[in-house]
Amino acid sequence: MIAPLQLLWGYYMRWTVRWPALAAFVPFLPLIALWSLIVSLGVFPRAFLPGPLDVLSKGWALLYKGILTDYLADSLARLAVGAAAGMAIAIPLGVFIGLNRRAYEISWPILLFFQAIGDIAWLPILLVWFGFGLTTMTFVIVYTVLFPVVLNTVLGIRTVKPELRRAAQSLGASRTRILFEVMLPGALPNIITGLRNGLGYGWRALIAAEIIVGTSGIGFLMFDARRAGSVEEIVVGMIVLGVLWYIVDSWLLAPIERATGQRWGLVTT
Amino acid sequence: MKSLVLENLSKTYFDPYRGTQFTAIKDVSLQVGEGDFVAVVGPSGCGKSTILNMIAGFVPISGGRILVDGHQVKGPGPDRGVVFQSHALFPWKTVAENVTFGPKMRGVGKAERARIADEYLALAGLSHAAERYPNELSGGMQQRVGVVRALANNPDVLLMDEPFASVDAQTRMTLQEELTRIWEERRPTVVFITHDVSEAVFLANRVVVLSKGHVLAEVAVPLARPRSWTRLVEDDGFKALSNQVLQLVRSA
Structure with a gap:
């Protein structure tokens, strides 16, 4: 029993080295098989639990009509704008707080307080203030991205080894040069971690905001499908969310992490 | 001196x-x-x-x-150049960039910095490691870089x-x-x-x-x-x- 499994595992390792895309795809095969099995056993009515092929054909139909791509583009654009704005505020703020002891002492409790008021907890009051619109959604994403990036940037700046700053000082670096040559690169692995968390939370917050606020986007697609009673469409939306995050994380964020923190030996895998 | x-x-x-x-x-x-x-x-x-x-x-x-x-x-x-016990090399800079950090802060140009890197890495017997990152070096090599980094700034x-x-x-x-x-x-x-x-x-x-x-x-x-x-x-x-x-x- 053990030997064939080991053999299979050996093949799997070799194939995934040759085609890394397999490693992203193969683990889902048993999951899809289980799904098919449960559906074919007829435990739940088809209208409640559609099979993989139903979902696939629905997904194809949505893609073919252009709805899926339009909504996806909307969601991604919102996330990109929100994340960019969030980072533009969060990184300088985090650097400032990390470098300045007084600012740190004063702002840390405030940061923890507001971080605890989750993104979605802001929705009720935002709807009162800004109504059902883009402002509300952007606010939620910026807010969600902001805190993990600020907190991790502060942490990163504060944990840069003091010898590195001293070394730079006695090599004649000015304060500005130390900021750009030592503090920022030293904090970069933490900043990327913050970004990774922030984008992950932001993505979730966006879907929630789209469900409540939305006029378009993947979250809206899913909630709208509920109204029409199309469970297939809901499942399509869920799968799109998972696939998209996998792509962002493994094709965008992980390579940045490998090229920086891991290459420099600041982060161990 | x-x-x-x-x-x-x-x-x-x-x-x-x-x-x-x-x-x-x-x-x-x-x-x-x-x-x-x-x-x-x-x-x-x-x-x-x-x-x-x-x-x-x-x-x-x-x-x-x-x-x-x-x-x-x-x-x-x-x-006053300092050599630290913990080497204190910049992990995100190559060996050559570490060695020429001081001259770069003084505004020394690229060509001259390359010459300084060549000279001091040769002095430490590290010419082959110029493009490596500090964490790819042994402890002894890291200290050699630390010494010539301080020296290269005169x-x-x-x-x-x-x-x-x-x-x-x-x-x-x-x-x-x-x-x-x-x-x-x-x-x-x-x-x-x-x-x-x-x-x-x-x-x-x-x-x-x-x-x-x-x-x-x-x-x-x-x-x-x-x-x-x-x-x-x-x-x-x-x-x-x-x-x-x-x-x-x-x-x-």
């Missing part, structure tokens, strides 16, 4: 637990001439690292004066804080021999902090023994140069001096 003078240097810390002043360094005076190599030894807690941190400008002084080339020290500056005084304490014994002897060779070639002014008596005697022209924050004794080391371990390990003069310093340190 220029001279270094310590005049009645002292350092007191406030001890928050006892509510009293604690004297770490008391009335230390020392003259290091241009091109001299002085080692400071002493048991742990004797204040040798504090002295180096004050000379480097990392720690404010409580009394006395520190003069480099006649100018009083105020904070860290490129006139400081008046080179301050070395137990730079070879965390490498293995064989590598340490090699590094010591390389450092004497570099010093004999270039004659930088060096203050070398260590707790290793034979290291101090092997490297220095003069050994300062520190005890409880003051200078216990100064021992001149008139051993011939160039020095190498193969020769000195059996040398009677070396043994006698090492013994003498060791007795002083143990009595401290």
Whole structure:
């Protein structure tokens, strides 16, 4: 029993080295098989639990009509704008707080307080203030991205080894040069971690905001499908969310992490 | 390279637990001439690292004066190059970029920096490692880079804080021999902090023994140069001096 499994595992390792895309795809095969099995056993009515092929054909139909791509583009654009704005505020703020002891002492409790008021907890009051619109959604994403990036940037700046700053000082670096040559690169692995968390939370917050606020986007697609009673469409939306995050994380964020923190030996895998 | 003078240097810390002043360094005076190599030894807690941190400008002084080339020290500056025990190389810069960090801060151009990198990496026998990152190097290689990074910036005084304490014994002897060779070639002014008596005697022209924050004794080391371990390990003069310093340190 053990030997064939080991053999299979050996093949799997070799194939995934040759085609890394397999490693992203193969683990889902048993999951899809289980799904098919449960559906074919007829435990739940088809209208409640559609099979993989139903979902696939629905997904194809949505893609073919252009709805899926339009909504996806909307969601991604919102996330990109929100994340960019969030980072533009969060990184300088985090650097400032990390470098300045007084600012740190004063702002840390405030940061923890507001971080605890989750993104979605802001929705009720935002709807009162800004109504059902883009402002509300952007606010939620910026807010969600902001805190993990600020907190991790502060942490990163504060944990840069003091010898590195001293070394730079006695090599004649000015304060500005130390900021750009030592503090920022030293904090970069933490900043990327913050970004990774922030984008992950932001993505979730966006879907929630789209469900409540939305006029378009993947979250809206899913909630709208509920109204029409199309469970297939809901499942399509869920799968799109998972696939998209996998792509962002493994094709965008992980390579940045490998090229920086891991290459420099600041982060161990 | 220029001279270094310590005049009645002292350092007191406030001890928050006892509510009293604690004297770490008391009335230390020392003259290091241009091109001299002085080692400071002493048991742990004797204040040798504090002295180096004050000379480097990392720690404010409580009394006395520190003069480099006649100018009083105020904070860290490129006139005093520092080699750290923890090497303190910038992990995100290649070996060549680390070595030319000082010149880059001074605004030295790219071509000249490349020449400096070539020269100093050759001096340390590291030409093959120019494009590597520090974490890809062995501990000994990291320390070599640390030494030439400080040298490449042409400081008046080179301050070395137990730079070879965390490498293995064989590598340490090699590094010591390389450092004497570099010093004999270039004659930088060096203050070398260590707790290793034979290291101090092997490297220095003069050994300062520190005890409880003051200078216990100064021992001149008139051993011939160039020095190498193969020769000195059996040398009677070396043994006698090492013994003498060791007795002083143990009595401290």
